[in-house]
Amino acid sequence: MRPVVLSDRLRAAVHMVTAGNRVCDVGCDHGFVPIYLIEQGISPQVLAMDVGSGPLAAAKQHISERGLDAKIETRLSDGLHNYSIGEADTLICAGMGGRLMMRILTDDSDKTESFQELILQPQSELEQFRAWLRGRGYRITHENMIEEEGKFYPMMRVETHSRDMLKYNGCNSMNDAELCKLADRYGPLLLAHRNSTLAVYLKREERIYEEILDNLKAQGLSDEKRKNRYEEVHVLLEDCRKALDMVTLK
Helix, strand or coil: CCCCCCCHHHHHHHCCCCCCCCEEEECCCCCHHHHHHHHCCCCCCEEEEECCHHHHHHHHHHHHHCCCCCCEEEEECCCCCCCCCCCCCEEEEEEECHHHHHHHHHHCHHHHCCCCEEEEEECCCHHHHHHHHHHCCCEEEEEEEEEECCEEEEEEEEECCCCCCCEECCEECCCCHHHHHHHHHHCHHHHHCCCHHHHHHHHHHHHHHHHHHHHHHHHCCCCHHHHHHHHHHHHHHHHHHHHHHHHHCC
16 A cells, blocks of 8 residues: 655644644544554554544544554544643644634633644634734744745744743843844744745745735725725835845855
């Protein structure tokens, strides 16, 4: 039987897991991430959980076909509701919106904070999600971004134990509001490490904002609503250019 092949974005997220850690995969879908973790020798034991009975049944079948029932347990669960503290070292949460992910991590915050690390790949509300992490004092220890089929997927490894409500990867939330805004929007470590994929993303965003401004200007700015939209996008363009300067600085 051929090894499981993951998408680039999922493979990049999975390889953020500390080797040897037991893993809990929330939203495991058809179980390919848990299977990959075992087959690649990254994790010795995986708990695969999903809120949907259909996907979980498919995951269980795939796991059984590969003879991995002793190493991967499937469990029906809404988020971490049916997880018990101490069953895993690493939490993987990928392939869902940032708002849903925040809800899952908040609903059982004592369970969330019992993990050594969180591997998170929110697909929306990224600025709000990073601001939420910062507000809780969680620390991003590693970030990556993958481009796949024209879409961009940021991901992060987070520690919940090093709590410092003022410091957030070099961002002092009381004094450096501009830096915090850019860090929340684009990723503190993606910016700090001048991530090349982030640079591609920012250049695309810059072009999009410029086109929107040109279109609004062509339509005329006498309309109050259009004028407000122009000013809003202009601020976004300036922020984008500041971030682009940070990642392309020679």
